[in-house]
Amino acid sequence: MICENAQQNMILAQYGELPDELQFPLEQHIAGCEDCRREWKALQALDEELALMPLTEPSPNLLAASRMRLDEMLDEMPPRSVQARFLTNFFRWMGTMQSAPALMTLLVGLGFLGGNLLTRYQVAHAPQPPTVVGFSNPNGPIASVSGIVATPNSDIVQVKYNRMVPEMMQGSLSDPKIRELLMLGTKLATNKDVHEDSVAVLADYCQSGHNCDGDPANGSSSDIRAELLRTLRYDKSPTVRMKALAGLQPYVGQDRNVRDAVLVSLMEDSNEGVRSRAISVLGPVQADSSVRQVLRTVSTQDENPAVRNASFQALQSAADIQ
Numbered sequence: 001m002i003c004e005n006a007q008q009n010m011i012l013a014q015y016g017e018l019p020d021e022l023q024f025p026l027e028q029h030i031a032g033c034e035d036c037r038r039e040w041k042a043l044q045a046l047d048e049e050l051a052l053m054p055l056t057e058p059s060p061n062l063l064a065a066s067r068m069r070l071d072e073m074l075d076e077m078p079p080r081s082v083q084a085r086f087l088t089n090f091f092r093w094m095g096t097m098q099s100a101p102a103l104m105t106l107l108v109g110l111g112f113l114g115g116n117l118l119t120r121y122q123v124a125h126a127p128q129p130p131t132v133v134g135f136s137n138p139n140g141p142i143a144s145v146s147g148i149v150a151t152p153n154s155d156i157v158q159v160k161y162n163r164m165v166p167e168m169m170q171g172s173l174s175d176p177k178i179r180e181l182l183m184l185g186t187k188l189a190t191n192k193d194v195h196e197d198s199v200a201v202l203a204d205y206c207q208s209g210h211n212c213d214g215d216p217a218n219g220s221s222s223d224i225r226a227e228l229l230r231t232l233r234y235d236k237s238p239t240v241r242m243k244a245l246a247g248l249q250p251y252v253g254q255d256r257n258v259r260d261a262v263l264v265s266l267m268e269d270s271n272e273g274v275r276s277r278a279i280s281v282l283g284p285v286q287a288d289s290s291v292r293q294v295l296r297t298v299s300t301q302d303e304n305p306a307v308r309n310a311s312f313q314a315l316q317s318a319a320d321i322q
Contacts, residue, residue, distance in 0.1 A: 004030075006036050015045050145185035148197035150204075157201055159185065173205050179224065186227055192237065194277050199231055199240050203247025212251070224249065229261050230304065238271035249281045259285060266311075272304055279310045286314055 006029045013026060030037050147160030147168075152235040155173045159181040171178045185198030202224050206212040212224045225248070234243040245265070251258045259282075266278040285291050292315065299311035 003033060003036055006030070006080060007039060010036070010040055010043055014047060024135065110159070117144045142181075142184060142188075144188040144190050145181060145194060145198065147192045148182070148185055148194055148201060149195070150201050155205075155208075157182070162190075173201070173210070179205075183223060183227055186231065196237065196240050196243070199228070199235075199247075200243045203243045206247040207250060209250070212247075225255075225258070229257065232261055232265055238269075238274050241265070241271070242277050243272050245277050245281050252281055259288070259291070263291065266294060266298060266307075272306055275304070276306050276310050279307075279314050282314070283317075284318065 006026060009018055009022055009026045010030075013023065018026065030040050042220050059304075062166065095146045110209060141163065143162045145159060145161045147158070149158040151157065152291075156170065157173055157178060158168065158170045159178060161181055161184065169181060173179060179202075182198050185194055186202070186277045189195035206224060206228070228247045232241055232248065235241050235244070245262065248258050248262065252262055253259075262278050262281050266275050266282070269275050269278070279295070282291055282295075286295070295311045295315050299308050299315060302308045302311070
């Protein structure tokens with residue numbers, strides 16, 4: 001406690017208005033400060049002297065005249081501005097805080113904690129930048145695929161994709177860059193039509209007899225089949241899932257993963273058309289024991305009568321072939 005505060009507190013203590021939490025700090029300061037101790041003794045001596053003097057009560061007329069004069073002077077004072085009222089309230093609040101250091105510490109701690117929590121919330125909920133997928137070429141990263149146009153009766157396909165500004169590449173499906181852009185179109189399409197067109201072109205590429213069997217000498221073609229399997233399993237559009245089935249059909253006899261994925265679609269897909277299409281895709285491998293077991297289960301236990309009937313007919317066709 002500094003001397004200036006101590007002298008103010010001594011006056012309050014002299015009139016019995018000093019808060020209890022400041023009484024002990026004041027006594028400690030007076031015990032260690034010669035000037036303040038001298039001031040305190042002088043105040044006590046003055047108080048004792050005043051106590052010996054007779055107390056004279058003011059007359060009622062003097063009190064009434066004083067109150068009237070005070071009211072007149074208050075009425076003559078100009079109204080205080082907003083800034084003046086704010087400063088007055090601020091300094092009054094600061095005085096209260098100085099007299100209650102524990103409350104000041106609590107408020108500072110709450111302000112620090114609130115600011116920390118607010119900063120964490122803003123960082124956690126800040127919008128994340130879009131994922132950028134790039135090639136290993138010097139042209140820069142590709143942000144999204146915005147358009148697919150396949151040339152009829154040809155393997156030429158036009159792919160529009162976005163970098164800093166929209167760009168376009170045209171070439172044959174035998175070009176690995178074109179195939180890679182189509183693969184990006186299944187993941188980064190700007191709308192559902194582009195996504196559907198990307199899956200359709202890849203499926204036609206595999207269905208028309210091109211190499212999608214994962215030959216290492218043929219670049220990333222194996223990824224096309226993996227993407228069609230993922231689309232068949234997880235895509236929300238029945239139309240897109242049926243296109244993926246068409247692209248996987250050439251591999252149902254040679255790839256166990258493809259066969260299992262088609263069987264899962266037959267048993268679990270929510271769309272009747274996709275399940276019926278899965279039955280027709282399984283035509284070349286209906287003699288397989290696992291395929292026949294699934295067809296038999298579906299033909300006797302499935303809740304959909306159309307799917308049950310299609311599975312039964314597939315079993316009958318396989319029996320006639322045998």
